Amino acid sequence: MRYVIKEACLPDGQTADIVIQRGKIVSVGRAASGQGGTVTGEVTVVDAAGLVALPGLVDIHTHLREPGQEDSETVASGSRAAAAGGYSCVHAMANTNPVADTAGVVEQVWRLGREAGYVDVRPVGAVSVGLEGKQLAELAAMARSVARVRVFSDDGVCVADPVLMRRALEYVKGFGGVIAQHAQEPRLTEGAQMHEGLVSSELGLAPWPAVAEESIIARDVLLAGHVGARLHICHVSTAGSVEIIRWAKGRGIAVTAEVTPHHLLLTDDSVRGYDPLFKVNPPLRSAQDVAAVRAGLADGTIDVVGTDHAPHPAESKDCEWAAAAFGMTGLETALPVIYQVMVESGLMTWADVVRVMSSGPAAIGRVADQGRPIAPGEPANLTLFDPSARWLVVPEDMATTSANTPVAGRQMHGRTVATFYRGRATVLQGKVI
Amino acid sequence: MKHLLSAADLSHGEAVGVLDAAEEMAQATRERRIKKLPVLQGLTVVNLFFEDSTRTRISFETAAKRLSADVINFSPKGSSVSKGESLKDTVLTLGAIQTDAIVVRHPASGAPHRIAHSGWTGASVINAGDGTHQHPTQALLDAMTIRRHLMGPDPVGRDLSGLDIMIVGDVLHSRVARSGVALFTTLGAQVHLVAPATLLPVGVEQWNCTVSYNVDEALADYPPDALMMLRVQHERMSSAGGGFFPSPQEYTREYGLDSPRLERLAPHGIVLHPGPMNRGLEITSQAADGPRSTIVEQVANGVAIRMAVLYLTMSGLKE
Incomplete structure (x- = not known):
């Protein structure tokens, strides 16, 4: 199949026609439709006037829930949700059941991703056996497996033991791996339910202090600097975390960081109605924290956007706050949220969006063939985004199996119109194919 | 409503x-x-x-x-x-x-x-x-009790304007304190919270009340018309870090309502407690059963x- 994408706006602002064929971008330029190799088979013309063309998005932080929690998501349904959101690659977190702490499980997830065929599913391996924080999992076996794991994380729980963290950071240097830390000091957050501040004091919900995140990040950037290893910080949510990471980068420490769309958009004021749709780990923070993570993403202190897409079945949210699960879906609304919060506001350009949602995450995950520029010869992973579209989020209409989106009923700014994965259209006219 | x-x-x-x-x-x-x-x-x-x-x-x-x-x-x-x-x-x-x-x-x-x-x-x-x-109904019954005692012989139609109400103790775990601060201030009273900092929530400094860590200083600074002693809520307390205060004895010394503190109340001052009481911890029997106590009336x-x-x-x- 050959696609001719007419008059797309490239991230640098230029308008071009993009021709893709046999999984590759064949040509990029004016009136390219007649050139760039022999025409074979069908040609589909996509009118992209007014649309922004981006390299396929890469999510560094996704929960696909399979194996073990298929009632909330499967690799197949999560892959479709990713495609719907403009992604061509996702990193599937390890907190499945069984935990992805062996070559066998990561290969299973990788294979399910290949079978689904909507995105590259890159399994994340657990740092510790069973996410228990006691013993290193067989990290090299996962790295050498067909899944070629490079990102390791106990996400959902913190690698709290400083010695285990040090060993993990050192060990993965042997194969270019990175430890993605869920920074949450466990003792400071026992039973914690929401960000500690005025709102928690009024609502009487057990508080989750910012320092529980910041103290772990401070420790780990020092450890990473000490042993000369790569460290990635998951879902940075506080102003203090941004400052510590900025300081560490200034010292030349190899730390990268991500922020979620919801921490860029929402504050702890959302919790006032006790609706568990707003219950998430780390918790929604104060307005000052939101301003700081926005600024940090814009100035590069925070490298990437990670969705932390965390589907849950209805009963895990249709209950009282304390009984509810932590987590929100995000794959299908990430790009509109980033567009509204960061681009429309003037904080970032489209080139910055490419950096934080495609090339940056691909570099952290060491994913070849993803996050590449839109240029001839590159893999045909592309997203077409219509910034002028406005749509209401209806949870039941989304590709994800779960409905726990924090932006239900909100108007989104912009919409993914088409996604191409290795030359195949996975989304056309806003519909997953 | x-x-x-x-x-x-x-x-x-x-x-x-x-x-x-x-x-x-x-x-x-x-x-x-x-x-x-x-x-x-x-x-x-x-x-x-x-x-x-x-x-x-x-x-x-x-x-x-x-x-x-x-x-x-x-x-x-x-x-x-x-x-x-x-x-x-x-x-x-x-x-x-x-x-x-x-x-x-x-x-x-x-x-x-x-x-x-x-x-x-x-x-x-x-x-x-x-x-x-x-x-909320606890705060309302507390307000009713305070109004009856301190707002004249016919309190109907009146609020709590001009009163100083002091709440002492485990504010952190207390729904009674949260309800009280909201209702008493709505009714025109000035509320004063007194507790060790470990039993005050972060964010309390933005509440519409004064906050202090020392009972004896607070009794001097804001002589209360009504003094509410909160129950130490052992059942809601995490044992992490060894607890919220060093020992019951120290809590009683620092925050308990004993006879010397009781005697410092103004002649019209009343004592409230939402119950159930930990006698000997946050309140002595002399205070709980004395003439200033409204605890049974609250019920x-x-x-x-x-x-x-x-x-x-x-x-x-x-x-």
Whole structure:
């Protein structure tokens, strides 16, 4: 199949026609439709006037829930949700059941991703056996497996033991791996339910202090600097975390960081109605924290956007706050949220969006063939985004199996119109194919 | 008012209206040999208590029965937090038997709010204490008690303007304190919180009240007209870090209401405690049983307040 994408706006602002064929971008330029190799088979013309063309998005932080929690998501349904959101690659977190702490499980997830065929599913391996924080999992076996794991994380729980963290950071240097830390000091957050501040004091919900995140990040950037290893910080949510990471980068420490769309958009004021749709780990923070993570993403202190897409079945949210699960879906609304919060506001350009949602995450995950520029010869992973579209989020209409989106009923700014994965259209006219 | 979920939801007019209605209820039942009023005849009130309670449940039950409502007491063994039947399914069950009002006590903050606003039921929801969030009828009965003692011989129509109300103790875990701060300030009083910093929530500095760590200094700085001692809530306290204060003895020395501190109150000053008391910890028996104590009266006023709240929520009348 050959696609001719007419008059797309490239991230640098230029308008071009993009021709893709046999999984590759064949040509990029004016009136390219007649050139760039022999025409074979069908040609589909996509009118992209007014649309922004981006390299396929890469999510560094996704929960696909399979194996073990298929009632909330499967690799197949999560892959479709990713495609719907403009992604061509996702990193599937390890907190499945069984935990992805062996070559066998990561290969299973990788294979399910290949079978689904909507995105590259890159399994994340657990740092510790069973996410228990006691013993290193067989990290090299996962790295050498067909899944070629490079990102390791106990996400959902913190690698709290400083010695285990040090060993993990050192060990993965042997194969270019990175430890993605869920920074949450466990003792400071026992039973914690929401960000500690005025709102928690009024609502009487057990508080989750910012320092529980910041103290772990401070420790780990020092450890990473000490042993000369790569460290990635998951879902940075506080102003203090941004400052510590900025300081560490200034010292030349190899730390990268991500922020979620919801921490860029929402504050702890959302919790006032006790609706568990707003219950998430780390918790929604104060307005000052939101301003700081926005600024940090814009100035590069925070490298990437990670969705932390965390589907849950209805009963895990249709209950009282304390009984509810932590987590929100995000794959299908990430790009509109980033567009509204960061681009429309003037904080970032489209080139910055490419950096934080495609090339940056691909570099952290060491994913070849993803996050590449839109240029001839590159893999045909592309997203077409219509910034002028406005749509209401209806949870039941989304590709994800779960409905726990924090932006239900909100108007989104912009919409993914088409996604191409290795030359195949996975989304056309806003519909997953 | 359809629900009563938080004392912070009450306007000044609504709050005074509830207190006045409670005075009417108290008078109506005091003057009758048969204490039943027929106003809620044929309506059903469910007392849904997920947490142990003696005085609050009995108080609500008495109030509903004095208004001639049918009362069902339901105390599920476990909440959904402990993997029993879910809160939603429990409430749907109550809906199926056509409940008009649900009086709910729950260990999870916000549970009554969820019951009222999640489309699970059309019944009125009255919060009888949720986690460490709110206990609005307690604040109302405290306000009624304070008003009776300190706002003149005929308190009807009056608020608590000009009073200094001091709340001492475990504010962190206290829904009574949160409700009290909201209601007393709405009614025009100045509230003073006194506690060790470990038992004050971060964020309290933005509440509409003064905060201090030293009882003796606070008694000098803000001589209270009403002094409320909070219960040390051992059952809600995490043992992490070895606890919130070094020892019961030290707590009593630093924050307990003993005779010397009692004697520093103004002649008209009264003492309140929401109960159940830890005698010898936050309050001595001399203070609890002395002439300034209104603790037993608080319980009696609780019935009148709950009659007023049931009446106002279930009959759909405004203040």
